[in-house]
Amino acid sequence: MKIVVILPTYNERDTIIALLDGLHVSSKQIKHHSITYLVVDDTSPDGTKDVVLKYQKKHSDVKIISGKKEGLGKALLRGISYALDTLHADIIHQMDADLSHDPEMFPEFIKAIDHGYTFVVGTRYISGGSIPENWGIHRKIFSVIGNSIVRFGLGYPKIHDWTGGFRAYTKYFAEKLRKTMEEYKGYVFQIAFLHKSVELGAKIYEVPIHFTDRKYGKSKIAPSQYIRDVLVYVVKARIEALLHGSFGKFLIVGGTGFIINAIILKILHDVFYWNATYANLVGAAFAIFSNYNLNNIWTFKAQKISSLSIYFSKLLQFYLTSAFGVILIQTGTIFLGVKIFGDSFYFLFFLIGTAILLVWNYIIYSKVIWKKNVS
Numbered sequence: 572m573k574i575v576v577i578l579p580t581y582n583e584r585d586t587i588i589a590l591l592d593g594l595h596v597s598s599k600q601i602k603h604h605s606i607t608y609l610v611v612d613d614t615s616p617d618g619t620k621d622v623v624l625k626y627q628k629k630h631s632d633v634k635i636i637s638g639k640k641e642g643l644g645k646a647l648l649r650g651i652s653y654a655l656d657t658l659h660a661d662i663i664h665q666m667d668a669d670l671s672h673d674p675e676m677f678p679e680f681i682k683a684i685d686h687g688y689t690f691v692v693g694t695r696y697i698s699g700g701s702i703p704e705n706w707g708i709h710r711k712i713f714s715v716i717g718n719s720i721v722r723f724g725l726g727y728p729k730i731h732d733w734t735g736g737f738r739a740y741t742k743y744f745a746e747k748l749r750k751t752m753e754e755y756k757g758y759v760f761q762i763a764f765l766h767k768s769v770e771l772g773a774k775i776y777e778v779p780i781h782f783t784d785r786k787y788g789k790s791k792i793a794p795s796q797y798i799r800d801v802l803v804y805v806v807k808a809r810i811e812a813l814l815h816g817s818f819g820k821f822l823i824v825g826g827t828g829f830i831i832n833a834i835i836l837k838i839l840h841d842v843f844y845w846n847a848t849y850a851n852l853v854g855a856a857f858a859i860f861s862n863y864n865l866n867n868i869w870t871f872k873a874q875k876i877s878s879l880s881i882y883f884s885k886l887l888q889f890y891l892t893s894a895f896g897v898i899l900i901q902t903g904t905i906f907l908g909v910k911i912f913g914d915s916f917y918f919l920f921f922l923i924g925t926a927i928l929l930v931w932n933y934i935i936y937s938k939v940i941w942k943k944n945v946s
């Protein structure tokens with residue numbers, strides 16, 4: 572298969588040749604693949620391009636493309652497009668060009684791809700990996716905490732290094748994501764690309780890596796902009812997951828139940844002069860039945876209950892847990908509210924009780940009734 576190694580450079584003339592040499596040595600361990608090295612330079616003022624052009628004379632497997640400086644994400648995307656369209660890559664490998672990433676590790680990434688993994692992540696935060704000893708305590712803490720925020724914030728604790736750029740992946744992810752990735756211009760590209768690949772079903776393998784501090788040149792990262800981009804990304808991803816995931820559906824189902832409940836409560840109370848407490852119990856009984864079926868066929872359809880006997884036993888369980896919520900939490904709130912503030916406030920306390928009920932229900936539904944391993 573065809574491997575394209577993408578090396579983004581901005582002012583890396585002191586390291587790019589040593590890196591290319593290192594890669595040529597380590598790649599001798601990689602059999603059955605052809606390899607092209609693609610330097611993606613952003614017209615570096617230090618003349619990175621010139622040293623690469625000179626190197627190219629002896630190494631026809633090295634390519635360089637230049638563009639204007641628009642951030643790391645843009646550069647990577649340009650590299651990915653060139654790798655797919657012009658070089659017809661099957662596997663894309665990417666790494667920093669400042670020698671922070673050890674070229675000797677390159678074959679490890681490809682080995683994992685050969686074993687069937689589709690996305691290989693170089694990881695500093697697992698045993699066998701490390702961040703530089705000489706980093707000050709602030710930078711160490713910043714690095715570890717920043718990664719943990721992304722790791723837990725996005726909800727994938729098993730993947731330990733989100734911000735690094737030492738990776739290999741199959742062309743599938745590059746092809747699928749190249750359009751979507753256009754909006755991530757800076758360093759946040761690394762996080763977004765990994766996250767979206769995971770959501771596309773990437774089979775992840777983590778290679779422990781030692782990250783070496785750069786000895787030459789300057790860092791290009793702008794910390795405040797980066798932190799802002801990362802936080803915006805994580806919060807946005809969370810909100811989207813909430814709306815598209817089971818919680819959003821749960822709210823719609825709950826909303827339907829709420830309307831059924833409210834209509835029956837109003838008719839029984841306002842037209843037939845029932846006591847608000849009893850009227851609500853009848854309304855809730857109908858709402859629960861609707862909720863159970865809608866949740867089963869839609870919200871939690873991945874864990875759908877299909878056998879008839881389980882359907883009825885789960886329905887009973889659903890009524891019991893819902894009854895607890897409706898009687899104690901929702902109706903209890905109405906009961907107390909009416910007792911303290913008078914009957915005219917019954918609907919306000921119906922709303923308050925329902926809001927508390929919502930949280931209780933979601934926990935019970937996702938953790939008990941439609942628990943992931945229930946068949």
Ligand SMILES: Nc1nc2c(ncn2[C@@H]2O[C@H](COP(=O)(O)OP(=O)(O)OP(=O)(O)O)[C@@H](O)[C@H]2O)c(=O)[nH]1
Pocket residue numbers: 578579580581582583611612613640641642643646666667668669671784785789790791792
């Ligand atoms: N083409 C291109 N490459 C970039 C750009 N920004 C960063 N890079 C390259 O991306 C890699 C990682 O950038 P670094 O500045 O080393 O970022 P870092 O590794 O987080 O920080 P330090 O190593 O501490 O400097 C390096 O090879 C850079 O030259 C850019 O805007 N365009």
Ligand SMILES: [Mg+2]
Pocket residue numbers: 667669671785
């Ligand atoms: Mg670096």
